[in-house]
Amino acid sequence: MRRPARRPDADTTLGYEYPARLRDSVTELPAAPGVYIFHGATGDLPLYIGKSINIRSRVMSHLRTADEARMLRQTEKITCIRTTGEIGALLLEARLIKEQQPLFNQKLRRHRQMCSLRILENKPEVVYSNQIDFSTTSDLYGLYASRHAALEALRNIADEQRLCLTVLGLEKGASQRPCFRAMLNRCAGACHGQETPETHFDRLKQSLAHACLICWPYSGAVGLIERFEDDTQIHVVKNWFYLGSVQTLEEARTLHQPISNFDSDGYKILCKPLLSGAAEIVEL
DSSP, X not given: OOOOOOOTTEETTTTEEOOGGGHHHHHTSOSSSEEEEEEOSGGGOEEEEEEESSHHHHHHHHXXXXXXXXXXXXXXXXXXXXXXXXXXXXXXXXXXXXXXXXXXXXXXXSOOOOEEEEEETTEEEEEETTTSOTTTOSSEEEXXXXXXXXXXXXXXXXXXXXXXXXXXXXXXXXXXXXXXXXXXTOSOSXXXXXXXXXXXXXXXXXXXXXXXXXXXXXXXXXXXXXXXXXXXXXXXXXXTEEEEEESSHHHHTTOOOOSOXXXXXXXXXXXXXXXXXXXXXXXX
């Protein structure tokens, strides 16, 4: 008996069917950089926010993905916001996710209180971005989502470099007596004088050097310029905080920084393009 032809928009194995009702939304999307939004039925609720250098192609890949069937069943329409490049798309995506809290976004969903490590009197301590301005403070190392994550990173460094947990303040121990790790040859001996405190401190700083946070390298706000075809956008940034995107320098100079803690997402997105010399930057 002849089998019925398989529909091209259905996957009978996974029980997934291509959401044909969304085709009109997709055909209207541009093959250009920007942010796209999957909207639900209730109050134009954003279900998912993403970014791409080719919005139409990226959204099409979502529609072909069986693992996203639950989100697609709830989607009523798809809209987009154009940008002129990947950096603008990344910045806008991060802002919108934190502002709108989409149901299906797992990252960037909240304004997190970031931690960092600071060396004080040859010992590391955990500091928070609401206590210290990370954009203007030197000698900060790493960005961590919690105190636990920061201390875990410090322990990993201690394991790799045979640093003393007692000297680092991570464990209690008797003064000038070998710690437990020293007896296992997992500590170089700063706890009982086999290694000087200065040598121990230098090795700690060298191990942390790759994670050193860079202070804001400009006197004020800057505009990062991106272009796509005939369009130009100026992404305004100050102290690693993204203030918005405009078309002219006059508009850029009117944007002012809101009261906010250190923007770790902005730092991660902007650090390389701002410091590498590859991006077009104008001081405002």
